[in-house]
Amino acid sequence: MIELIDVALLCMMAVSALAVLWLRNLFAVAMLAGSYSLMAATLYVVLDAVDVAFTEAAVGAGISTVLMLGALTLVPHEEKPSGRHALSGLVVTVGLGALLIYATLDMPSFGDAGAPVHRHVANRYIEDSAAEVGLPNVVTSVLASYRGYDTLGETTVIFTAAIGVLAVLGWGGRPGRRRPPADGETRP
């Protein structure tokens, strides 16, 4: 049953991704991207990656949709027909996909106890992190202490991205189109 749910969700994700490519109405594309994220989040829950699903729903379906709508206020509704087909892009994408699938052939099978991820540092995290870091949650210890610099870098990236988005969208109204607020109108 779980496999059937996986296949059905993946098919629907493929349909919505293709529709994003084909449709010219940008609002519809933003909506379909949101539904794609929601189905991806469901797939992650089915695959038991609940925390990833959480992030996908909050960022992919929530924030991204709002940001895309914010960008839509700055552009026309319809995508301009480009006229030419980017054949080289298709070749590069298909080639990269084939390479990635080829790379998965070397990976250990799902749930393999002898996989490097289970034999490398995970045991030390599980056994010693309570004594070394002093936190009951192993994931928090790994993210905040063992991989602290990595987390710092990620936070820097996200902070920079947020600044870039704010610079592009100009939150709080566009300059030049600002008017005095009317009665009953609230500023965010």
Next chain:
Amino acid sequence: MFAAAAAALLVAMAMALVRAVAGPTVYDRILAVNAIGTKTLLMIAVVGFLTRRPEFLDIALVYALINFIGTVAVTKFVKHRHLGHPANLNGEGEL
């Protein structure tokens, strides 16, 4: 029984997806994506019971909140053509 419920939810999700792709109006798409979000959170709850892990219910609640915020943002965008303060209080957004 939960398997049947999951199958029914998948069918409902597929039909909502058809409406989201076909349109034709903006409101069809908003409602379709909102329906897909609702089906998603029901699906998470059903999968939780299907795999005997009912603690997934908390996640489904958070999904309901996210879905609501997203729909509010979309409807505000359609009405005002802006996410912050309304750009045009009199006219409705046109898409």
